[in-house]
Amino acid sequence: MTDNTPTAALLIIGNEILSGRTQDTNLAYLAQKLGAAGIIMAETRVVRDKSAEIIAALNALRRAYTYVFTCGGIGPTHDDITTATVGAAFGRAIKQHPDALKALQSHYPPELLNEARLKMAAVPEGATLIENPVSKAPGFRLENVFVLAGVPRIFQAMLDFILPQLAGGIPIESRTLSTALAEGTIAATLSSVQARFATLDIGSYPYFRQGVPGVSLVLRGTDSAALDAASIELEAALTALKAGA
Amino acid sequence: MTDNTPTAALLIIGNEILSGRTQDTNLAYLAQKLGAAGIIMAETRVVRDKSAEIIAALNALRRAYTYVFTCGGIGPTHDDITTATVGAAFGRAIKQHPDALKALQSHYPPELLNEARLKMAAVPEGATLIENPVSKAPGFRLENVFVLAGVPRIFQAMLDFILPQLAGGIPIESRTLSTALAEGTIAATLSSVQARFATLDIGSYPYFRQGVPGVSLVLRGTDSAALDAASIELEAALTALKAGA
Numbered sequence: 141m142t143d144n145t146p147t148a149a150l151l152i153i154g155n156e157i158l159s160g161r162t163q164d165t166n167l168a169y170l171a172q173k174l175g176a177a178g179i180i181m182a183e184t185r186v187v188r189d190k191s192a193e194i195i196a197a198l199n200a201l202r203r204a205y206t207y208v209f210t211c212g213g214i215g216p217t218h219d220d221i222t223t224a225t226v227g228a229a230f231g232r233a234i235k236q237h238p239d240a241l242k243a244l245q246s247h248y249p250p251e252l253l254n255e256a257r258l259k260m261a262a263v264p265e266g267a268t269l270i271e272n273p274v275s276k277a278p279g280f281r282l283e284n285v286f287v288l289a290g291v292p293r294i295f296q297a298m299l300d301f302i303l304p305q306l307a308g309g310i311p312i313e314s315r316t317l318s319t320a321l322a323e324g325t326i327a328a329t330l331s332s333v334q335a336r337f338a339t340l341d342i343g344s345y346p347y348f349r350q351g352v353p354g355v356s357l358v359l360r361g362t363d364s365a366a367l368d369a370a371s372i373e374l375e376a377a378l379t380a381l382k383a384g385a
Numbered sequence: 386m387t388d389n390t391p392t393a394a395l396l397i398i399g400n401e402i403l404s405g406r407t408q409d410t411n412l413a414y415l416a417q418k419l420g421a422a423g424i425i426m427a428e429t430r431v432v433r434d435k436s437a438e439i440i441a442a443l444n445a446l447r448r449a450y451t452y453v454f455t456c457g458g459i460g461p462t463h464d465d466i467t468t469a470t471v472g473a474a475f476g477r478a479i480k481q482h483p484d485a486l487k488a489l490q491s492h493y494p495p496e497l498l499n500e501a502r503l504k505m506a507a508v509p510e511g512a513t514l515i516e517n518p519v520s521k522a523p524g525f526r527l528e529n530v531f532v533l534a535g536v537p538r539i540f541q542a543m544l545d546f547i548l549p550q551l552a553g554g555i556p557i558e559s560r561t562l563s564t565a566l567a568e569g570t571i572a573a574t575l576s577s578v579q580a581r582f583a584t585l586d587i588g589s590y591p592y593f594r595q596g597v598p599g600v601s602l603v604l605r606g607t608d609s610a611a612l613d614a615a616s617i618e619l620e621a622a623l624t625a626l627k628a629g630a
Contacts, residue, residue: 155588158426160416161559161603162590164409167431171405181403183438184431186412189588193428216569217589218576248569256572293593314406324461324493327501331463343400343434344462345407348538358406 145309145362146179146206151197152186153222154212154290166211166295173299178309178362179207189213194225202229202285207306209299212290214279216256223280226287227264234262239269240278247276271301281305310362315371317357319378322346326355329377337370339363390554390607391424391451396442397431398457398467399535411456411540418544423554423607424452434458439470447474447530452551454544457535459524461501468525471532472509479507484514485523492521516546526550555607560616562602564623567591571600574622582615584608 150170156162164186171181182205187193194213201208213222227234240261244253260277263269270279270286272294279288279298288298319326323346334342340361347354359370395415401407409431416426427450432438439458446453458467472479485506489498505522508514515524515531517539524533524543533543564571568591579587585606592599604615 155586155605156590156603157412158416158429159420159557159559159603159605160413160426163413167402168405168408171403175404181405182433184403184429186429188427189586215589215591217572218579219586219588252569254569254573257569260569291591291593312404314404324497324499324502324505327462328499334463341400341434341464343464344460345401346460346536348536358401358404360400360404 146307147182147204148174148179148207148209149182149201149205150184151194151201151208151210152184152212152290153189153194153210154186155189155219157186157212158188165292166290169292169296170209170299173303174308175312177303177306178311179306180312189219189221191221191225191228194222195229198226198229198285202283206284208285209288210285211288211295214260214277214287214289216259216277220259222287223259223263226282226285230264230282230285232264232266232282235265236261237263237267237269237278237280243269243272243276243278270298273297273301312360312362313364313367315359315367317359317371317375317378319355319357319382320353321355321378321381322353323355326357326378326381329381330357330374333370333374333377336373337361337366340366340370342370342374391552392427392449393419393424393452393454394428394430394446394450395426396439396446396453396455397429397535398434398439398455399431400434400464402431402457403433410537411535414537414541415454415544418548419551419553420557422548422551423556424551425557434464434466436466436470436473439467440474443471443474443530447528451529453530454533455530456533456540459505459522459532459534461504461522465504467532468504468508471527471530475509475527475530477509477511477527480510481506482508482512482514482523482525488514488517488521488523515543518542518546557605557607558609558612560604560612562604562616562620562623564600564602564627565598566600566623566626567598568600571602571623571626574619574626575602578615578619578622581618582606582611585611585615587615587619 263280267280267282343358345356508525512525512527590601
């Protein structure tokens with residue numbers, strides 16, 4: 141990965157994730173899509189449905205990374221405060237967007253388009269809409285910030301809509317090796333392979349599968365040839381270690 | 386929840402979570418345990434295996450919340466930099482801890498206790514150890530920061546060890562109602578119930594189950610009587626809305 145590889149952060153807005161009630165799945169989905177587009181997921185934060193906390197996190201992230209994605213809090217209920225707080229973070233007023241209104245009007249009969257639902261047609265001034273093919277209420281983009289729904293099915297559909305807008309880099313690839321050797325046994329070998337392939341990130345992840353321990357070795361980077369060479373070298377070194385163990 | 390309810394944050398250290406390769410489950414587990422102990426999970430951050438980023442996040446979180454938990458990066462391999470960075474964040478030297486050494490010596494025969502494994506006996510000066518019944522290499526506590534393993538099985542065992550050390554509050558309880566009514570239909574009702582029960586957090590979470598939409602309404606707080614009263618009131622209001630729909 142080079143220093144000019146684009147970076148991204150995810151800001152998850154939602155008490156339901158922080159309470160442990162709901163298991164987030166948007167991070168892994170987004171990270172995989174971004175990696176394939178050559179964009180590094182560099183940080184994720186999960187904050188409560190509190191304006192000051194959302195604004196502080198959003199302002200820190202949008203200054204630090206190429207792109208910021210938010211999820212959660214853009215529905216019609218009292219706890220959906222994301223649109224208002226994103227507006228506040230940018231110092232922009234919230235206004236009804238004519239295309240968002242049209243999308244909602246195409247989905248709801250007039251008697252159901254009440255005040256709560258009309259809230260979903262309002263976005264910060266200057267924002268462009270992100271289509272929602274599932275339930276019509278759009279997300280929006282403001283500068284480098286993409287405001288998406290939290291429901292995974294809608295989050296994923298919105299992400300598909302915006303991926304072509306992102307300036308990516310060289311796709312980030314990975315190679316994975318598994319070994320039954322313990323981390324402490326392979327640590328010195330891993331260090332020396334990492335040192336020789338400085339453009340790659342080599343990670344070592346111990347696991348238990350049905351109670352049996354093992355280690356996954358994951359090599360990540362944008363240089364396919366280096367990934368292949370490092371994998372072959374590491375595989376050979378592990379085989380030698382195993383024979384000697 | 387009152388203003389003096391203890392708060393907590395989780396700092397997840399790990400490229401494997403940010404790359405989307407591994408699905409985090411430690412947040413939900415920790416949040417549920419803390420909620421039962423009357424401690425609010427207020428924020429979570431996921432950062433890369435980079436010293437400067439870990440230090441910045443840790444210093445922000447440990448000043449903002451009663452307790453901070455970290456997970457990941459305390460093993461023997463080159464990418465395990467958590468202990469060193471936590472030491473740097475506190476300005477403390479890293480030293481071998483005699484009890485940690487003993488724990489490792491009880492687990493490994495001398496010929497396997499190599500330099501990589503000995504790294505796991507070192508903790509910042511002044512830290513107290515957190516037992517690891519699974520693989521012996523301990524975590525540690527330094528002031529309000531608890532440094533735990535990332536592997537869920539070990540994370541959970543370490544958490545069980547430290548939970549009795551935490552000064553908790555009144556357990557946070559929840560009540561959940563489900564409805565087939567849409568969020569836009571129930572929004573005004575929800576707002577008015579939330580307004581009358583200001584000590585509770587009422588969240589509205591739309592979902593699709595086998596393609597069928599619904600909404601979960603979750604009431605959270607420390608006041609059992611208020612939770613019961615608000616649930617009954619909300620249930621009755623939803624029944625009335627449904628009859629009128």
